[in-house]
Amino acid sequence: MMRAGAHQGIAGPWGKSMLWGKSIRFWSNRRGVAAVEFALIAPILLVMYFMTMEASQAIETSKKVSRVGSMVADLVTQQPTIAKVDLDAIMKIGTLTLQPYNRSVPDITITAIQVTTDATPQVLVVWSRKVVNGVNGVGATAGTATTVPASLRVPGTFLVRVDSTLAYKPIISWTTDSQQKLGFVETLAKGMTMGETYYLRPRRSVTIPCSDC
Secondary structure, three states: OHHHHHHHHHHHHHHHHHHHHHHHHHHHOHHHHHHHHHHHHHHHHHHHHHHHHHHHHHHHHHHHHHHHHHHHHHHHHOOOOEOHHHHHHHHHHHHHOOOOOOOOOOEEEEEEEEEOOOOOOOEEEEEEEEEEOOEEEEOOOOOOEOOOOHHHOOOOOEEEEEEEEEEEOOOOOOOOOOOOOOHHHHHHHHOEEEEEEEEEOOOOOOOOOEOOO
């Protein structure tokens, strides 16, 4: 009985001291704390990285969409006359301007506009050509009314208008058709609309007729 009691008296405090020592070592182990902190912070850092990368690419692509409109308008207004094949080639060049972005293609519409010399000037479509989803076709019907800014509504003026739009799709968007999309993921998958409209006058002639538009 005395021997058993003595054993209990020694083992009790010894076991508690060992447990206490292990607890101290656990809480004072910096490597464990660093690992836990990294596990908590890493997802946030990754999200911030992808958001920064996506934002910079979106801004750059938006600038390129604007350049598409200005470049296409500039190339068209340098021609004294033009044909459908020329317009389609120019719009193809405009589409390639967005590279290396290739998750969607821009829609481009080129419209020749004549402001009449009537007492009340009319703004009419002379010819129009467009590319939508990579398919070329006729734009607005010739002879139909259209609109231009008030500052450009000068009688006898011939204008070329270029509308360029892009449904920008972020690289982080989820596009798996077999999965259900919710919240902001569905918005990202649909794309973000970017667009620009440019007006220019002919450079080498008064008007720019299209032989087969």
